[in-house]
Amino acid sequence: MDLKDPKVSEWKRFYKSFTYAWSGIIRTCQTERNFQIHVSISIVMIIVGFLLPFTVFEWIVVLFLIGGMLALELMNTALEHVVDLVTDDVMPLAKAAKDAAAGAVFVYAILSVIIGLIILFQHFPL
Numbered sequence: 001m002d003l004k005d006p007k008v009s010e011w012k013r014f015y016k017s018f019t020y021a022w023s024g025i026i027r028t029c030q031t032e033r034n035f036q037i038h039v040s041i042s043i044v045m046i047i048v049g050f051l052l053p054f055t056v057f058e059w060i061v062v063l064f065l066i067g068g069m070l071a072l073e074l075m076n077t078a079l080e081h082v083v084d085l086v087t088d089d090v091m092p093l094a095k096a097a098k099d100a101a102a103g104a105v106f107v108y109a110i111l112s113v114i115i116g117l118i119i120l121f122q123h124f125p126l
């Protein structure tokens with residue numbers, strides 16, 4: 001179905017774009033080891049959040065970190081696919097693009113771990 005077709009209703013377009021997004025998430029979850037690791041850590045963090053329990057502010061921070069991390073990992077996967085689509089050859093620009101995207105994920109992951117530990121230490125003071 002062509003989503004730009006004017007005969008397609010707005011709701012159908014909205015629903016279709018939602019199913020495309022969902023299939024992108026599922027596919028990435030099935031194929032990308034790093035995404036699976038992030039999902040696992042997110043589930044653990046949510047369980048810990050219910051057990052401690054987190055305050056409303058802590059939930060907001062943790063959910064932003066989880067959402068940001070998963071969204072960034074999806075963007076990284078998209079960029080890897082595009083680079084692989086453009087070339088099979090070993091090229092410095094392909095490496096630069098992939099490594100920069102991986103770097104973005106790494107920066108966010110380090111920040112998430114630090115903020116996550118700060119939140120956890122609030123509940124288990126040393």
Ligand SMILES: Nc1ncnc2c1ncn2[C@@H]1O[C@H](COP(=O)(O)OP(=O)(O)OP(=O)(O)O)[C@@H](O)[C@H]1O
Pocket residue numbers: 032033034080087088089090091092094095096098099102
């Ligand atoms: N076409 C290419 N030209 C040059 N270097 C590349 C190319 N494709 C990948 N690389 C480099 O090889 C390394 C591994 O890349 P790869 O695409 O396998 O991703 P990855 O880091 O294993 O991530 P993932 O496990 O999520 O697929 C990275 O340093 C990347 O920059």
